[in-house]
Amino acid sequence: xxxxxxxxxxxxxxxxxxxxxxxxxxxxxxxxxxxxxxxxxxxxxxxxxxxxxxxxxxxxxxxxxxxxxxxxxxxxxxxxxxxxxxxxxxxxxxxxxxxxxxxxxxxxxxxxxxxxxxxxxxxxxxxxxxxxxxxxxxxxxxxxxxxxxxxxxxxxxxxxxxxxxxxxxxxxxxxxxxxxxxxxxxxxxxxxxxxxxxxxxxxxxxxxxxxxxxxxxxxxxxxxxxxxxxxxxxxxxxxxxxxxxxxxxxxxxxxxxxxxxxxxxxxxxxxxxxxxxxxxxxxxxxxxxxxxxxxxxxxxxxxxxxxxxxxxxxxxxxxxxxxxxxxxxxxxxxxxxxxxxxxxxxxxxxxxxxxxxxxxxxxxxxxxxxxxxxxxxxxxxxxxxxxxxxxxxxxxxxxxxxxxxxxxxxxxxxxxxxxxxxxxxxxxxxxxxxxxxxxxxxxxxxxxxxxxxxxxxxxxxxxxxxxxxxxxxxxxxxxxxxxxxxxxxxxxxxxxxxxxxxxxxxxxxxxxxxxxxxxxxxxxxxxx
Amino acid sequence: xxxxxxxxxxxxxxxxxxxxxxxxxxxxxxxxxxxxxxxxxxxxxxxxxxxxxxxxxxxxxxxxxxxxxxxxxxxxxxxxxxxxxxxxxxxxxxxxxxxxxxxxxxxxxxxxxxxxxxxxxxxxxxxxxxxxxxxxxxxxxxxxxxxxxxxxxxxxxxxxxxxxxxxxxxxxxxxxxxxxxxxxxxxxxxxxxxxxxxxxxxxxxxxxxxxxxxxxxxxxxxxxxxxxxxxxxxxxxxxxxxxxxxxxxxxxxxxxxxxxxxxxxxxxxxxxxxxxxxxxxxxxxxxxxxxxxxxxxxxxxxxxxxxxxxxxxxxxxxxxxxxxxxx
Numbered sequence: 001x002x003x004x005x006x007x008x009x010x011x012x013x014x015x016x017x018x019x020x021x022x023x024x025x026x027x028x029x030x031x032x033x034x035x036x037x038x039x040x041x042x043x044x045x046x047x048x049x050x051x052x053x054x055x056x057x058x059x060x061x062x063x064x065x066x067x068x069x070x071x072x073x074x075x076x077x078x079x080x081x082x083x084x085x086x087x088x089x090x091x092x093x094x095x096x097x098x099x100x101x102x103x104x105x106x107x108x109x110x111x112x113x114x115x116x117x118x119x120x121x122x123x124x125x126x127x128x129x130x131x132x133x134x135x136x137x138x139x140x141x142x143x144x145x146x147x148x149x150x151x152x153x154x155x156x157x158x159x160x161x162x163x164x165x166x167x168x169x170x171x172x173x174x175x176x177x178x179x180x181x182x183x184x185x186x187x188x189x190x191x192x193x194x195x196x197x198x199x200x201x202x203x204x205x206x207x208x209x210x211x212x213x214x215x216x217x218x219x220x221x222x223x224x225x226x227x228x229x230x231x232x233x234x235x236x237x238x239x240x241x242x243x244x245x246x247x248x249x250x251x252x253x254x255x256x257x258x259x260x261x262x263x264x265x266x267x268x269x270x271x272x273x274x275x276x277x278x279x280x281x282x283x284x285x286x287x288x289x290x291x292x293x294x295x296x297x298x299x300x301x302x303x304x305x306x307x308x309x310x311x312x313x314x315x316x317x318x319x320x321x322x323x324x325x326x327x328x329x330x331x332x333x334x335x336x337x338x339x340x341x342x343x344x345x346x347x348x349x350x351x352x353x354x355x356x357x358x359x360x361x362x363x364x365x366x367x368x369x370x371x372x373x374x375x376x377x378x379x380x381x382x383x384x385x386x387x388x389x390x391x392x393x394x395x396x397x398x399x400x401x402x403x404x405x406x407x408x409x410x411x412x413x414x415x416x417x418x419x420x421x422x423x424x425x426x427x428x429x430x431x432x433x434x435x436x437x438x439x440x441x442x443x444x445x446x447x448x449x450x451x452x453x454x455x456x457x458x459x460x461x462x463x464x465x466x467x468x469x470x471x472x473x474x475x476x477x478x479x480x481x482x483x484x485x486x487x488x489x490x491x492x493x494x495x496x497x498x499x500x501x502x503x504x505x506x507x508x509x510x511x512x513x514x515x516x517x518x519x520x521x522x523x524x525x526x527x528x
Numbered sequence: 529x530x531x532x533x534x535x536x537x538x539x540x541x542x543x544x545x546x547x548x549x550x551x552x553x554x555x556x557x558x559x560x561x562x563x564x565x566x567x568x569x570x571x572x573x574x575x576x577x578x579x580x581x582x583x584x585x586x587x588x589x590x591x592x593x594x595x596x597x598x599x600x601x602x603x604x605x606x607x608x609x610x611x612x613x614x615x616x617x618x619x620x621x622x623x624x625x626x627x628x629x630x631x632x633x634x635x636x637x638x639x640x641x642x643x644x645x646x647x648x649x650x651x652x653x654x655x656x657x658x659x660x661x662x663x664x665x666x667x668x669x670x671x672x673x674x675x676x677x678x679x680x681x682x683x684x685x686x687x688x689x690x691x692x693x694x695x696x697x698x699x700x701x702x703x704x705x706x707x708x709x710x711x712x713x714x715x716x717x718x719x720x721x722x723x724x725x726x727x728x729x730x731x732x733x734x735x736x737x738x739x740x741x742x743x744x745x746x747x748x749x750x751x752x753x754x755x756x757x758x759x760x761x762x763x764x765x766x767x768x769x770x771x772x773x774x775x776x777x778x779x780x781x782x783x784x785x786x787x788x789x790x791x792x793x794x795x796x797x798x799x800x801x802x803x804x805x806x807x808x809x810x811x812x813x814x815x816x817x818x819x820x821x822x823x824x825x826x827x828x829x830x831x832x833x834x835x836x837x838x839x840x841x842x843x844x845x846x847x848x849x850x851x852x853x854x855x
Contacts, residue, residue, distance in 0.1 A: 082855045085756030089813070089854055098754030099810035105755075111532035112752060112809045 033147025595734025
């Protein structure tokens with residue numbers, strides 16, 4: 001079979017074009033990866049809001065360039081004489097392939113050509129070793145792939161890239177010591193408040209909120225608070241790891257301590273405000289620097305952001321008239337029920353046993369965290385008192401039963417009073433306790449149960465079961481009749497009861513039960 | 529068309545020629561090869577070396593081995609051009625006086641121009657036409673020289689007393705310039721042995737004819753050279769020019785003039801002849817390298833700085849060779 005030199009040349013050319021394209025591609029892959037890394041760095045540091053899709057586009061730069069370069073390398077045909085000479089040189093063939101190409105190009109058909117063809121045919125069996133990719137191509141390839149890998153890491157790995165705003169803030173703090181936006185400030189201020197003293201609960205919640213990057217949840221930092229670059233960077237690092245180091249109370253004891261500290265601060269602030277109000281009334285003047293600082297400190301310890309804001313405003317106010325008004329506002333804010341008790345919101349808090357308490361006392365167990373904290377505090381105190389009382393009872397186990405009964409009838413001890421309606425001697429406690437509709441005689445909340453408040457009844461009962469003081473509360477249809485002698489006479493106003501029951505939209509069955517109850521405890525003539 | 533048998537016969541002839549010369553000339557294989565290359569390339573060759581190295585003997589041996597007519601011209605300062613090319617002389621025959629041309633020693637096949645640089649440039653230039661055009665013009669008449677024709681010149685190093693530098697035009701007409709070096713120890717022992725014992729040196733019998741040489745010249749011209757190698761040769765020559773983009777820094781610094789187009793021709797033809805003598809059917813890079821310095825060294829003209837600093841043209845050519853890639 002005759003040696004096909006044309007086919008041989010075509011194979012050489014194609015291989016050369018492939019390697020040329022590969023060489024170009026690897027070079028541009030490398031340079032493109034550098035561009036990609038630079039672009040990703042610039043985009044991530046400069047424009048942090050860019051979407052990942054845009055960053056992915058930057059990652060496609062080297063790949064696109066490499067593909068284009070390969071296409072260009074393949075498209076650009078090599079100089080065949082030069083290529084053949086290179087192949088001859090690498091194969092150490094004595095330029096026979098090139099010479100044969102020259103002979104064929106000139107159309108000569110001499111013995112030289114025939115001999116050259118036979119020699120080149122021998123060479124053609126192992127010619128590929130003379131046309132291999134350059135070593136630099138592999139170097140560029142490995143470097144380019146490494147570059148893409150780095151770019152990918154920069155793109156996908158959760159590296160600590162600070163927000164642009166944070167970087168600007170750092171730059172500003174370094175250059176001019178200006179204030180830093182709240183997301184940074186709250187986090188920086190947090191470690192300062194955790195050095196032995198419990199930080200306000202609200203401010204801690206803000207830490208979480210600020211970590212979400214929501215500027216709506218942020219507040220400006222106090223003007224006097226200085227931030228160090230190291231602390232800012234530490235917080236940035238914490239943020240980047242997706243966790244904030246917040247000293248939250250982990251046990252109920254710590255929570256109670258926190259509530260206690262807040263209450264103490266609130267009380268101290270209240271005292272200070274009263275004192276200031278008295279001073280201002282006598283001699284209006286601006287707050288001193290020490291007073292302002294103390295005011296802000298106490299306000300910050302209350303954990304109430306509204307109080308904190310108002311205290312800051314008050315501390316920064318220089319007009320004595322405005323100071324007076326703001327003092328009053330702040331005091332109102334701290335004790336909103338002091339001047340207008342009726343303004344306290346009525347809430348229908350679920351008591352936990354299915355019933356609902358509509359009494360004013362139920363406002364103490366509203367959803368307000370402050371009230372909840374107070375409740376927790378009181379609960380803790382009562383638990384302690386109960387524990388002490390039990391300890392005392394254990395020590396007095398030999399006491400007579402009568403004294404125990406007497407103790408149990410003392411409303412101040414939290415026991416249920418033996419309530420009897422005057423005249424009939426019927427034990428009302430059993431009846432009233434059957435259906436849980438005791439009205440004003442309803443049971444007080446069990447200690448430690450959220451939603452119940454243990455309050456003393458504003459009345460006392462005499463030894464004969466008579467009322468010694470007004471006992472019933474507003475809304476109960478038990479009325480006192482005009483005095484007949486020395487005894488007070490009570491009666492049930494059924495018309496009024498019906499009106500009340502209808503107003504409350506109780507179910508018919510419930511209304512019937514209530515009406516039956518009052519009918520049972522009431523004499524036929526309506527007196528009691 | 530040249531057949532493979534012609535090629536084989538021609539290479540065999542020149543192999544015999546080389547062997548017969550080698551029996552007389554000891555230790556100058558390269559010089560002999562250059563002489564044969566020049567003969568095959570229709571060129572001339574210049575041998576440079578101190579007196580007593582066997583330059584003249586080499587030329588005589590070559591001429592004897594080729595079976596060609598040979599003449600020797602000893603160049604001296606008072607040598608005139610007419611002494612070389614000949615002149616018209618007044619002759620009287622049968623009572624008629626007429627000018628007739630008395631041919632000079634150039635009218636032969638092999639001319640030995642011994643110590644050519646001892647003559648004045650004017651006399652040296654008398655050989656220009658014979659060397660290039662293979663013709664001699666005397667008066668108004670031009671005489672064609674007989675082929676094969678070759679001028680083999682020797683010269684002493686130009687720094688020696690009583691020498692004149694060859695004109696650039698003439699030196700460019702030498703295809704190759706070879707430096708005849710002092711023989712080695714073994715070669716020197718053989719020289720003394722051959723010249724002092726027996727009958728002494730005897731010139732070899734003719735082993736080739738003029739026809740063989742002319743046929744070999746055709747074969748040499750038919751040897752293919754790749755286009756890439758032609759380009760390579762062109763770049764090599766261009767690199768000897770200081771103003772060229774291919775020239776290395778040393779060339780730019782020390783060279784006044786680089787190789788002429790004759791240098792490129794000499795390289796191509798010399799490479800072909802070298803391949804032929806090696807029995808190859810195509811020119812290789814090795815063939816170019818073999819004649820590279822010999823074809824270019826006498827064509828480089830150093831500038832004043834190069835002359836002052838004693839820069840060797842061989843050094844510059846080596847730099848050019850190393851800095852010029854084959855592709």
